[in-house]
Amino acid sequence: MKFRCERDVLDRALSVASRAAATRGALLQVLGGIHLQLEGDCLLVTGSDRNLTVRVTCQVGGQEDGEAVLPAKLAADIAHALDSGQVEVTVGDNEASLSSGRSNFSLRTLVPDEFPRFELPAGDEVTLSASGVAAALDQVVGAASGDDSRPILTGVLLAAEEDGLRFVATDSYRLAMRDLPGTSILSRDQTVLVPSRALEVVGRLLGDVDELTICLGEREAVFTVGDVQIVTSLIVGEYPNYRGLIPDDHPNSLIVERDDMLDALRRVRLLATDNTPVRLEMSSDGLQLKAITQDIGQASETVDANYDGEDLTVAFNPTYLIAGLEVCPDEELRLETCDALKPAVIRGVEDSDFLYLLMPVRVS
């Protein structure tokens, strides 16, 4: 196999595809590699750990067709480190060389026959506006769990709602939910659970395109974003009954400027070390944030806010609270609480399509 292309083309293709390559401890060594396949001027660059596959299609100056598997991280690092300009890639029996300007690298290749075959599941394709999905993923994916011991929670639930598509993610401490009205990719009452890792890859690519295509198979989903195809296994299992967690009514409601609260929180949390929560003291006077870490010190700051309800102090994990505020779509947000122990709801004052549910932390 032999081809030439711009450094930027190879750099992007390898960096995108390598997000699916297996990291240390892979079952097969070849899964830690990137598969390159050249036919004419079309180069297919694929990374896969079997559960997630990312394929980038790019145009290069092909000279000799062929296929090879290169160690993913090393190849991506090399392509990224090269100077801008033309790169020539030549693959022999067991070795690949990457040359650009005065730089020459040779890499031992892995066995291409052992690399998983790229297969697209059958299913109907639906094309969606990239901006809406990008916003939804940005707001929701971060709330999914990274703990593989509860695989269900590592996924993002896509659910058909009467007026559109709903995205839900939770790690059991907080829950993010976003509705996309008028968007339909599922049949009535259908739900699918997509690994958040796959949606992270999708989300990163959506800034460069106007639309994306989704194809849902029985066990897999394919997201096509420009010249990149992301194939992911779906998670099988019953998602927690998230609807039952969202309280119907909240007696206490705080309305506050999102950026003012975020800035104050980031300052106050400096004194919330060792998993110390941040306390929100809400009264008719407004909002006071307070953090106390024993033997270290304390911080407090008042924030202008309108509060309707009983005087109440609620404590939250500051990381989760900040994460929720950061993805809240409005400049003004509403924090709704029942008491100091029941889940609180954060949503935009104007935007009713986003909701962030957060469990308080007990404090003495």
Place this chain on the structure above:
Amino acid sequence: MRLVIARCTVDYDGRLTAHLPEAVRLLMVKADGCVAIHADGGAYKPLNWMNAPNTLTEADDDGVHTWRVSNPKGETLTITLHEVLSDTAHEMGVDPGLQKDGVEAHLQELLAGDPSFLGEGLSLVRREYPTEIGPVDLLCRDADGHTVAIEIKRRGEIDGVEQLTRYLDFLNRDELLAPVRGLFVAQEIRPQAKVLADDRDIGCVEVDYDELRGIESTTPRLF
């Protein structure tokens, strides 16, 4: 185990050639015939080694003492001992093998105490039930009286499923126990291990160590 500390040079000839220049090194000759040459540093692997089966012959040529280690593949390791500083041998007996880590052993103990965590109606027959290839962690009966073999790991990987498959193969040869179904239990089971287990009709259960110990998380959860 024979331990020799000697000023030596070492030459390996086989798939490639390698030379260790003269220096003081530890030479280990294990009971099974393995020979390993260590420097005074590093904990991971020897500078050079030859796995059993090996033949070790010692010779004196012109006052120079040499060891020649050869194996059936035609590889040779020639160790020239210029000065022997210490030469001792110790009878070490049979090694008991690697002990399970604390969490894994404790998981087994907790689940043996109450197998119903893994399924309603499960009752313990025996912990460490012996088979010809090693003991299976728990042998239980389910509510219908059928035998269930349970393998417990801290992290559920494919290796664990393979191990349980081998136990099941042996246990199912016992007419008094068969049919025996398998249950693979871990705090966390990798997706590939689940697929393999599913393919072999082996059940998978993920358990919460803290919950088994009766420890409640200090951070409240939504569910």
